[in-house]
Amino acid sequence: MPDAISKARRERIATEAGYRCGYCLTDQRVSGAQMHIEHLVPRARGGRSEPANLWLSCAWCNSYKGTLTEAVDPDTGETVRNVREPVQGPKATGGLRIMYIM
Numbered sequence: 892m893p894d895a896i897s898k899a900r901r902e903r904i905a906t907e908a909g910y911r912c913g914y915c916l917t918d919q920r921v922s923g924a925q926m927h928i929e930h931l932v933p934r935a936r937g938g939r940s941e942p943a944n945l946w947l948s949c950a951w952c953n954s955y956k957g958t959l960t961e962a963v964d965p966d967t968g969e970t971v972r973n974v975r976e977p978v979q980g981p982k983a984t985g986g987l988r989i990m991y992i993m
Contacts, residue, residue: 896928896940904928908947914956924950933958943986 905926910919912926919926929948932938935958948956961972 896945900945901928904942904945905947910949912949912952913946914948914952919949922949926950927953929953929956932960936960961981 905919908926910926911917913920913929924972926947929946929952930938930940931944931946934940938944963969964971978992
């Protein structure tokens with residue numbers, strides 16, 4: 892399979908994410924289901940399976956996002972892109988999360 896993601900890389904991504912969805916921050920233990928490895932820029936749009944383009948997502952958020960790479964922020968009306976940045980404030984998990992408006 893071209894562009895496959897190794898088990899070791901999957902584990903690193905999950906550890907960095909604190910085993911939480913990068914969108915809704917649901918803990919894998921709470922969801923009761925295996926999290927997905929998400930492509931920020933979907934493979935259908937040329938995204939690669941490299942660390943900077945991969946993140947953890949619950950099944951619901953991953954299917955909702957689909958091939959989207961940006962959305963309109965309902966508070967500002969600005970178009971925002973998927974980005975990875977450090978989690979800050981009370982939701983900090985010691986890892987990263989995706990800032991994405993759904």
